[in-house]
Structures are given as C-alpha cells and as structure tokens.
Amino acid sequence: MSEVMINLRRSPRKLLERDGHPGPGPGRLALILARAGVGKTAFLVDVGMDALLSGQEVLHIALDSTVDKVRTWYDDILTEMLRLEKKLDDLAPLQVAIERRRHIHTYIGQSFSTDRLREVAAMLRDVMHFEPKVILLDEVNADELDEEKISSIKAVAAEMGAELWMACQTYREGPQAAPGHLPPPADQFEEQVDLAFRLVSEDSKVRLHVLKDHEQMLDEDLHIVLDPQTQLVTFGVGG
C-alpha cells in the first residue's frame, strides 16, 4: 500500500476504528440509517473506498442503480479526496488500482435474492479469484426484510469471510423509534444488527450518531461531522 493511498483515507470508517468502533467484522452487519436524501449511498461508498485504499476487495451491490452510476459515485469521491490532498495527478492510476479490487453488482426489478447472491459470490471467487472482505448493500427495501432474511444474507457474508454494511431508509413521517429500539423499519430485524449508525442532517452538515454497538443500544453523537455531499469527514472526533 502506497503512502498516498493510506493518507487518503478520510472515510468515517477510519475514524470509527480509532474511536473504538471498528468495522463489524466478518459475517457481521453494520447498518447506516438515514432519511431519504441525507447521504446513505455516499457513506457506503466512503466505507468501500476506505477498504479499497487499505488493499481489501469490495463487492458493492445496488438494487436500483446502474453499474455506471455506482462507478461515478466512486470516481467523484476519489476525485474529491485527491483534490483535498492536492494529489489529482494520482487519479488515473488510483482509479485503475481501485477498479481491480472492486466489483459492482446491480439487480434490476425483483432479481435480488440470497441464493443469487451466494451464486454470484461463488462465481466471482471461482472465475475471477475475487474474494471481497467488505460487502456493501445499497437500495434495499428494508420494509420487506425480517430477521430470517437478514440472517441468511449475513450467513453468505460469513461464508465469504466478509463484513456487511447496509443502508436503511428511515421514515420521515409515521412511526418513529421506540425507546431502546432502532427506528422503523430496522426494528423488525434489530437483533441481527451488530453496529448501527444514524446520519443526522443539521444546519447543512451531517453528524454521525451510533445507535447500537453490539449488545448495547445507545444514541450517542460521535462528534464526527461529514460533508453533506460526499460524506467525507470534515471534522474529526471532538469537532
């Protein structure tokens, strides 16, 4: 791993590691909760970018976007990271390095299922020797999920030795979180969630709260302020 790549890691995942909240670990699930439009996809891409820049392979699954659209997210965030570090000259070789470690898999309509995910993972491993350590799952309709479904997705991740990050949209109106529980619809499967974070939009900034840390339910501001466009860290711990 080159020095350039390590210095570029501005993802919140890096700060979470430092703050004693590491990634969930193989076969475990970290959930990103937010209302529509707050930046769940950008956050997931940041997590993916952090893993890629650490040399890990990443499988990014999207259920409502094209491959090109997801690629553009990565390209935009990488460009922004390099711009902040004044290293835009490194863009082209870094893009190539990242693309070789990343696979984007999208599903149109109702094509996604745990069985298909397992088959695709096996195909990627056997044919392309691609063994992701991080799986990102975006644009899932959480209303349709329950503990059994989440448990089976986690089982696939465990078989692959990968950690799982999933975005979950919360309701703007309607039922809100009951005390000691995750906000709906994530409360339907909260037992299966190992880490849960919430993106809170405040005064044109986004703050990161932790809602669940393994067995413990909390609602704690991590004092990490993110850029609302890219979800990259603008102020670190204590900011």
Add this chain to the structure above:
Amino acid sequence: MSHEIQRIRNIGISAHIDSGKTTLTERILFYADKIHAIHDVKGKDGVGATMDHMELERERGITITSASTYVEWEGHHLNVIDTPGHVDFTIEVERALRVLDGAILVLCSVAGVQSQSITVDRQMRRYKVPRVAFINKCDRTGANPERVTAALRDKLNHNAVLMQLPIGLEADHEGVVDLVEMKALYFRGDNGETIEEGPIPAELQEQADAARTTLIDAASMFSDDLMEAALEETVTPELLHSAVREGVLSLDLTPVFVGSAYKNKGVQPLLDAVNAYLPSPLDLPIEAIDLDENEASVKLASDPEGQTVAYAFKLEEGRYGQLTFVRVYQGRLSKGDTVFRASTGKKIKIGRLVRIHADSMEDITSAEAGDIVGLFGIDCHSGETFYADGPRLAMTSMHVPDPVISLSVTPVDSTAQNNMSKALQRFTKEDPTFRVRLDPESSETVISGMGELHLEVYVERMKREYRAEVETGAPQVAYREAISQRAEFDYTHKKQTGGSGQYAKVAGYLEPLEEGNYEFVDKIRGGRIPGEYVPACDKGFQEAMEKGRLIGFPVVGLRAVLEDGNSHAVDSSDMAFKVASRSAFRQAYSRAKPRILEPVMKVEVEGPAEFQGAIYRTLMQRRGNVLGSTEDGGFARVEAEVPLAAMFGYSTDLRSETQGKAEFTMEFAKYAPAPSEVTTELKEKYSGQVAQEDD
C-alpha cells in the same frame, strides 16, 4: 405555424436484425401511397425493399446505413429514418437517434426480445426516445405476442401494455382486436389495403375485456380524468388516447401493437398510433451548444421564426452530387438562404432543397423547424451544424474519437485503384471516424476505424458500389507511445562537408502532458536561439513524435520545453534546428521511460444469467477488467474494459461458450499502458521488422 409542426413525426424503426423492420418500412411506404408496388427483402422479383437502397444491403437483406424518407399519413407528415441494427456503426446509430423524436420498436413474435433489441432499446433510453412497440410476424409458427409483451416488461423494463389482441395466430392470423374502440379489424384486398371493421369474435370477447381493463389500469396512472372515468365506467376513446400519449411522452408507458407486416396485417393501426402517441418536435426539449461560449448549452425552440439551426446527419453521393440529409431544429432553411458551417464558420448558400423518398425525391422551396429534408450542392461533412447569422451554435460537440484499428487495402488492378480512391474520398466525408492514409514505408493505403465490422463493411462497399476489388491485410491495433517521466536533452548538430555547414544546438527537457497530445514551450531567453529558428525546433519535435522508438507508433501526451541553445551566423538554418530537435528528442526519449499505450474498449456482454460465469471467463481470458454486472430477471449483463488487441475473434469464442445465447457490444473507452508481457512481445516484433528492413 405550430399547428403544422404539431403534425410532424420524426420516427425511427428500430429492432434486431431479421425482426422484419425493413418489410414494415416497405409496407408503411406502400400504404402512404409513396410506392406503387411492394418488394420484399431478398424478394423473388430481385428488386429488394425500397429503403435498402444500397446494393450490399439488398443482397444481405440487412440495413446498413440510415436513409430517411417522407410519407403522409392521415394529415401528419412522417419522416421515417431507417436506423442500422449493427452496433459497430456507432456514429451512424447515434446520429440517427439524435434526429429522432420517437420510434417504433419492432419485435419478432417468435424470437421475442433478443439481446440486440436490448442494446438498441438501451440506446433509445439514453437518448430519451419515446417508443411504441410492434410485435411482428404473428403469422409465423410459434408466434406468442403475450410472451413477447411479458419479455418487454421483464427484460427491457418497459411498462408494456397491449393495445390490441391478435385474431388468430400463425397460419390463422387474420387481424387484430382494437382494445380502445373494442372492435375487430381485418385487412382485406391483395395487399391488406382495405380495412374491414367488425364485432369482436365471441371467443375473444372475455380475453379482450380483461386486456382492456389492464390497459385502462395502466393508462390511468397518467390521467386523473381517466381514473375517474374508469371508476364511473365512462371511459371514452379520447380519454384513453390522451392518457396513453402522456405515458409514452414521459417514457413510462409502451403501448404494444401486433400484426404481420409481411402478411399486410396491422400496419395501418400502427401508423395511427404513431400520429396519436409519438411526440411532435414541439413536445421535446432541444439543446444546442454555443461554440463561442465554451460549448455552453443553449435551449432551442421548434420555432420557424427563430435563428436557423440545422444538423446534417447523413451524406449520400448520388447521380446529382452530394445529398446532405438535415434536420431543421429551429428557424427555416429556404432556397437561396445563406447559412454558416459551425465547424469552420464558412458561409454557404442553400441551392436545391428536396424531400427524400429512399431513391426518388421532390423539390421544395423551404423547410421549417422540425422537418427533415435533403440539400444538394453543399460541401460538408456528416455531423455538421448549419446556423444563420447569430451565435455560432452546434448540435453536437465537434470532437471525433480517433480510430483504434487499421487495415491495409491493396487494389488488385489499376481500375480498382481509381475506383478505390473515389470510394475512400466519399467514405471519409460521410464518416469522420473512418480515416485513410498512405503508409510512406510500405506505400500501402491504410484505412482506420472504430472496429473490425466497421472496416469490413467499408471494404465490402468498395467492392459492391465502386467495383474496387481490394485485398486486405491483417487488422492492426492503433498503439501509441508515451513518456512517463521528465528527461533533459542537450544536443548539438554540427556538420561540415565543404561549402556552408550546418550548426544548431538545443537544450531543454521533455515531460509527460496529461491533457492533449503535444505542447511546445519556448523558454529561450536573450536570443540564444534566434526567434526565426524556434518554429523549426517545434516542427522537429513533432516530426520525431510521428514514429516512436519503442514500436514505431506515434508518440502522444508530450510537452517539449526548449530552454537554451546556440546558433551560428552562417551555418545555422531551419533545417539544422529541425535536425537538432529530432536528434534531441531521440536523446531524451529513452531516458523519459517511454511506454506503450493500447486502446481499451468498453465491452458489454448480455446473456442468460446461467452463462454469467462463462461470460466472466471469456473476458478474463482476454485481459479484461470486469467493472460490474447487472442481473435483470433471468438475464445478466457484464460490463468490462478489455484491450482491443485481445478482442479479435471474440464473437466466435463467446458463441461457443454460451451456446450462442450471449451477444456483445463494444466501443472505445481509453488508451492505457500495455502490460509488460505485451510490451515485450511488441518490441520484439518491431525490432524483427526493423532488422528485416535493414537487410
């Protein structure tokens, strides 16, 4: 005036090869009274369909280039643009799509949604072209329009809804049930020209009621009035038409029609649907770019009184000289008008204006916004924009990609030599991605383009249309060389051979240039090299870049900076500085760590999901970098970047790995450094060639 524009439909007919689109076009021309007899593709009478006007197309029964034809149907003006089905003809397809406002997507009722249909449909989606679907060949064994409609939904993600039901299928196909008017239509007469209306056959009544309910449910999503009328059971044909039109224009609904063009069934109602549901030029936003304002976007209006902007999307060489097909986007083009070419700013005068019907034409005096017409006597390239006095507007960027593949062509005799020159002159005008050059070393003519098929078709056209019999060499990939680090040069060219000598000294450095191919920077201070010799230095570097020292391909992405030097009052000359610069380039080049760049293609492979693994394998074997994949029902699409050099023969390989069920498209993506094993192989091959030449 806008009343007239409202009645214009610029439509394409798009489909998989063999879905019968040329036959459908032929029937459209017949019913609109533009031709007096029907000829079929590969017809027994040897005449061939009217739209396939190039001999090659007639023989192969396929449509290669787009031609535009004008017909009138029920008070509407239809410009029908026949679009190529081959994806290798990117420029051709993209130009045709550019001028379309709507399209008929033709599908075969037996083969259904084939992967070529998916590719064409994706292109339409990209250009936001609203479409109606026509399920053709209902007379064929195995016809199943319902299955095809389901595939339109599942594979193409269309919100497809049947507007008609077939009356009988296969050999019993007699006509259609119109689900809006709830009546049966039969097509009588020798050519189906007489439409007979009747009650819905009893055995189809229940099915028709159910299909109409589905249609109203789907259409009511686009009209509150229809939704209300549906609840009150007071749906009128007008309400239903208007809601379907809303759905089509928003690209959220695809009405599906059925029939058999070959058996003359269902074509007239399809034309009615084009009038009713597809947009007029007024219904769609139009954008141009202002070339004097850094290509800033400018909104145009289909207004005959505005500044004239017209786009040349197709050239053809005919008996009367060059025929240029243009779409007028704004203002009007009239005989005698003066307009400007966006690429050069050069003035031209509009001579003869014609409406085109494949191989015949009628003279007109003026064409207004929204229309598609032909111009004679205009010297221009395809893709040109014409504008009237005012801002320098263009419909597309003037950027044309460099070709990525070359082929040497050698005429077999002197007649072929002459004919080949004529053919090449025309092709290069028609297609900016097709280039011709003479290799100074081998004295061979080399043609270059965007893919294997692209070049193959031009070679065929040379033979057929120009009787230029040629032999072709093996396809050559257009490699490039580029330096990867800065390197200094300091070179003195000195020669004394009696009489006046030659003297020039140049010093400076070469460095990689991120954007663009070449830049020359003059940093000479205090007249160390007299200003008059500096352009010769620039020229010297450029000449040296024409042939790199690694494998003899052009060098790109280089900045040459001249910092110092020296001259002699008598012995210095342009020539001496040019030679010095060429030698200085050679001196610095190897120290600047040059590397070979190879063209990399964006490849998309589509096939049944069970072959996804096989598709990955074929791409990996060809040095592919798989970027991602998409699953859509039982179908999978894999996107990858693959070096062009590794793509030769891919279609055969893919066919055998997927039992012929997967297809692919490719287009140029970028130049990227070649891996070391490829570099070594190319260098060895080149040094072998050089050694052979030296012997």
